[in-house]
Amino acid sequence: MADILYLHRARTPEPLWREALGRRLRATREERGDRLVDTAERAGISPQYLSEIERGRKEPSSEMIAAVTGALGVDLADLLIGVAGEIRQAPAGPVLRAA
Amino acid sequence: MADILYLHRARTPEPLWREALGRRLRATREERGDRLVDTAERAGISPQYLSEIERGRKEPSSEMIAAVTGALGVDLADLLIGVAGEIRQAPAGPVLRAA
DNA sequence: TGGCGATTCCGCTGCGGGCGGACACACCGG
DNA sequence: CCGGTGTGTCCGCCCGCAGCGGAATCGCCA
Numbered sequence: 001m002a003d004i005l006y007l008h009r010a011r012t013p014e015p016l017w018r019e020a021l022g023r024r025l026r027a028t029r030e031e032r033g034d035r036l037v038d039t040a041e042r043a044g045i046s047p048q049y050l051s052e053i054e055r056g057r058k059e060p061s062s063e064m065i066a067a068v069t070g071a072l073g074v075d076l077a078d079l080l081i082g083v084a085g086e087i088r089q090a091p092a093g094p095v096l097r098a099a
Numbered sequence: 100m101a102d103i104l105y106l107h108r109a110r111t112p113e114p115l116w117r118e119a120l121g122r123r124l125r126a127t128r129e130e131r132g133d134r135l136v137d138t139a140e141r142a143g144i145s146p147q148y149l150s151e152i153e154r155g156r157k158e159p160s161s162e163m164i165a166a167v168t169g170a171l172g173v174d175l176a177d178l179l180i181g182v183a184g185e186i187r188q189a190p191a192g193p194v195l196r197a198a
Numbered sequence: 199t200g201g202c203g204a205t206t207c208c209g210c211t212g213c214g215g216g217c218g219g220a221c222a223c224a225c226c227g228g
Numbered sequence: 229c230c231g232g233t234g235t236g237t238c239c240g241c242c243c244g245c246a247g248c249g250g251a252a253t254c255g256c257c258a
Binding site for chain 4: 199200201202203204205206207208209210211212213214215216217218219220221222223224225226227228
C-alpha cells in the first residue's frame, strides 16, 4: 500500500516555476492597481509579453524578472518568498508528496 | 556621498535570479556529495549544462529546474526560500566577494 | 449599438538554451 | 617524473522559443 495514485493526469505533477511566478506577479500588479501597459512601460517590455509572463506562458529571463520586479517596486527576495507560498498551496487532492 | 564603487562590473547592482539559483543548486548538490554526472543523469540533462546552470551562465527553463530539484530531492518551495536567503545576503561593505 | 480601454491571440525573427566534443586541473600509482 | 583517471569547464553548433508588432476579443458605459 501507500502507493500514491495519480488519478487525473501526470502532465504536471507539481506547479511549475513560471506559473507560480506569473500568478504572484499578476497579484502584485493588481494590488498596486496597475495596468499591463503601465508596469510594462516602466519595465521596458511590451504589454503583450508581460501578459504572457503573468499567465505562465513564456519563460522570462533573469533580467526580465529584475525589470518587472523593479517596475513593481518589490524586492526579488520578497517575491521569491511569495512564490514559495504560492506553491505551498496544494490543498486539494490526496497527494502528499510528489516523488 | 556613499557612492559605491563597482570597480570591475557596474552592470548588475542587484543579484540576478539565475546566479542565486545556481549557487543554491550547487551548494545543495555538494551537501549531498553528488557529482555533476550523478545529478545530471538523474535529472536527464547533460553534465555540461548542469555546470552552466550552477554557475549562473545559462537560463534554465521551469521544466529543467523541476528536473534538477527532483534529482536533488528537494522541494521547489524550499529551494526558493533558500535562494531568497541567498539574495538577502546583502554585502555590507562595498564588495566582499571578489570574482 | 458603437466606441473605447484592457487584455489576449497570431505569426515572425534573432538569439540563446542545450548538448557533443575536446580540454584543463588535480590527484593518484609506478 | 610521467601516465592515467576522475571531475569540472570551454568551444561552437543548431533548433526552439523568447519577445514583439499587428490585430482580434472582451467587457463596459453612453
